[in-house]
Amino acid sequence: MKTSNSLSQSHKILFLNTLAFTVCFACWTLNGVLVTFLVDNGIFHWSVVQVGWLLGIPILTGSIMRLPVGMLTDKFGGKYVFSTLLLLCSIPLFLLPLANSFFLFAVLSFLFGMVGTSFAVGIGYTSIWYPKEWQGRALGIFGMGNAGAAITTFLAPSLLNHFSIDDPQNGWKILPIIYGCALVAIGLAFLLFAKNKKIETQAKTVSQMLKSLKSARVWRFGAYYFLVFGCFVAYSQWLLPNFMNVYQTSLVMGGLFATMFSLPSGVIRAFGGYLSDKFGARKVMYWVLSSSVVLSTLLMIPKMEITTTGPGVLATKKGAITMVSEDHVKIGETDFPIAKKVEKTTENSIFPTRTSWQQVVVTPHQEVKKKELVAKGITHIQFDANMWVYLVLVILIGISWGIGKAAVYKHIPEYFPTEVGVVGGMVGMIGGLGGFFGPIIFSYLLTSTGVWSSSWIFILLFSVICLVWMHLTITKIMNEKQPILSRVIDRH
Numbered sequence: 001m002k003t004s005n006s007l008s009q010s011h012k013i014l015f016l017n018t019l020a021f022t023v024c025f026a027c028w029t030l031n032g033v034l035v036t037f038l039v040d041n042g043i044f045h046w047s048v049v050q051v052g053w054l055l056g057i058p059i060l061t062g063s064i065m066r067l068p069v070g071m072l073t074d075k076f077g078g079k080y081v082f083s084t085l086l087l088l089c090s091i092p093l094f095l096l097p098l099a100n101s102f103f104l105f106a107v108l109s110f111l112f113g114m115v116g117t118s119f120a121v122g123i124g125y126t127s128i129w130y131p132k133e134w135q136g137r138a139l140g141i142f143g144m145g146n147a148g149a150a151i152t153t154f155l156a157p158s159l160l161n162h163f164s165i166d167d168p169q170n171g172w173k174i175l176p177i178i179y180g181c182a183l184v185a186i187g188l189a190f191l192l193f194a195k196n197k198k199i200e201t202q203a204k205t206v207s208q209m210l211k212s213l214k215s216a217r218v219w220r221f222g223a224y225y226f227l228v229f230g231c232f233v234a235y236s237q238w239l240l241p242n243f244m245n246v247y248q249t250s251l252v253m254g255g256l257f258a259t260m261f262s263l264p265s266g267v268i269r270a271f272g273g274y275l276s277d278k279f280g281a282r283k284v285m286y287w288v289l290s291s292s293v294v295l296s297t298l299l300m301i302p303k304m305e306i307t308t309t310g311p312g313v314l315a316t317k318k319g320a321i322t323m324v325s326e327d328h329v330k331i332g333e334t335d336f337p338i339a340k341k342v343e344k345t346t347e348n349s350i351f352p353t354r355t356s357w358q359q360v361v362v363t364p365h366q367e368v369k370k371k372e373l374v375a376k377g378i379t380h381i382q383f384d385a386n387m388w389v390y391l392v393l394v395i396l397i398g399i400s401w402g403i404g405k406a407a408v409y410k411h412i413p414e415y416f417p418t419e420v421g422v423v424g425g426m427v428g429m430i431g432g433l434g435g436f437f438g439p440i441i442f443s444y445l446l447t448s449t450g451v452w453s454s455s456w457i458f459i460l461l462f463s464v465i466c467l468v469w470m471h472l473t474i475t476k477i478m479n480e481k482q483p484i485l486s487r488v489i490d491r492h
Contacts, residue, residue, distance in 0.1 A: 025148030032237025052443025062116015063432025070425025078125025140273025147266030222430030230434015272406030
């Protein structure tokens with residue numbers, strides 16, 4: 001009965017943690033929709049690079065502050081840290097409607113981006129309430145709060161359009177106020193209904209708490225999390241302008257497609273925890289990283305049109321041109337058929353389409369030699385990067401990353417039971433930096449190449465690096481500890 005009562009209290013805390021994290025994540029990714037709307041409607045005239053910075057700045061704050069906030073959670077307990085975080089972050093959201101410049105918008109984005117540290121708080125606060133055999137499931141369920149990004153991409157575009165009907169210039173200002181009110185409501189709920197609990201250990205100095213960060217495992221997991229979480233956050237914001245520019249979708253439709261990426265990725269995290277418990281984090285991460293390589297390779301192929309030289313028509317004899325038309329050329333009495341250009345009606349096909357024709361390069365009465373070019377060949381290859389195929393691939397890579405997020409965090413409470421906040425905060429910080437650098441890197445790649453799919457080339461390269469690093473680590477373990485291989489490998 002005691003265990004049942006204890007788990008009942010734990011489940012209550014898990015519910016509050018997950019709810020708070022979901023709302024925080026929705027606020028954290030707000031700029032992905034809001035900034036896109038402001039630029040698309042001409043309210044602010046920010047460049048592609050400035051947009052990239054505004055998408056990344058909140059993610060930066062929520063990333064670099066995860067470590068100190070995680071340490072505060074270990075020291076003071078999650079109830080007070082979480083409630084304080086929620087209430088303080090509502091203030092810059094209430095002030096955001098006053099922003100009238102890029103600088104002021106960036107500063108307020110930097111401040112409300114602190115909601116991103118909620119992950120470090122929730123990881124430490126959740127793990128302390130559950131026994132070892134519940135850790136994978138509990139942390140996986142908590143991680144489903146990532147789906148908060150889907151709330152923003154799904155609801156925010158419709159709300160912005162609705163608020164802007166009567167006041168196109170200022171209607172958007174209602175949205176951040178709503179988000180601020182949500183933070184206040186959850187913060188007060190935490191103060192009223194949550195119960196505080198912290199790790200019961202001897203007081204540690206900051207240097208002692210940071211000692212665990214010397215482990216190479218922390219940084220390796222951080223690299224994985226940079227990919228599966230950081231890039232997930234980056235694309236939760238980047239996909240909306242991507243769909244609008246490449247496939248000319250509306251703001252609402254683009255938001256719906258972005259939701260179809262972020263929602264499954266967030267929800268499936270709990271299943272990722274189950275898979276990690278059953279098969280081991282190593283096997284799960286091998287699958288995740290390999291699938292990321294394959295899917296990013298397919299996604300990096302852009303919409304493109306290629307015009308190249310095709311099969312032409314050569315004179316078979318010497319003589320004078322006696323007739324020239326669109327589909328025929330005569331040399332003396334010899335007729336040479338010319339392939340005319342035919343417009344293809346197929347649009348947005350799954351596979352590349354090819355069209356070939358020939359263009360006459362001679363004139364009547366012109367003398368030509370044998371083997372001289374009469375009509376040059378032209379081949380036009382078009383690849384539409386079918387929107388529905390692209391969407392399916394995006395959903396699949398999001399699901400893969402969602403499973404990977406749970407796998408990365410599976411062993412933190414096991415290896416660092418008294419430093420969950422610190423280690424979880426550091427891994428989360430490294431991962432969160434992916435969400436910061438991602439939109440900025442993507443914007444610079446877009447500006448330099450002019451190709452939206454260039455961001456997937458970065459994902460491919462980083463996925464390969466993580467996969468190779470993991471393989472080399474496992475190979476090293478196999479060579480050094482072969483007698484106890486199975487037990488050691490599953491723990492890494």
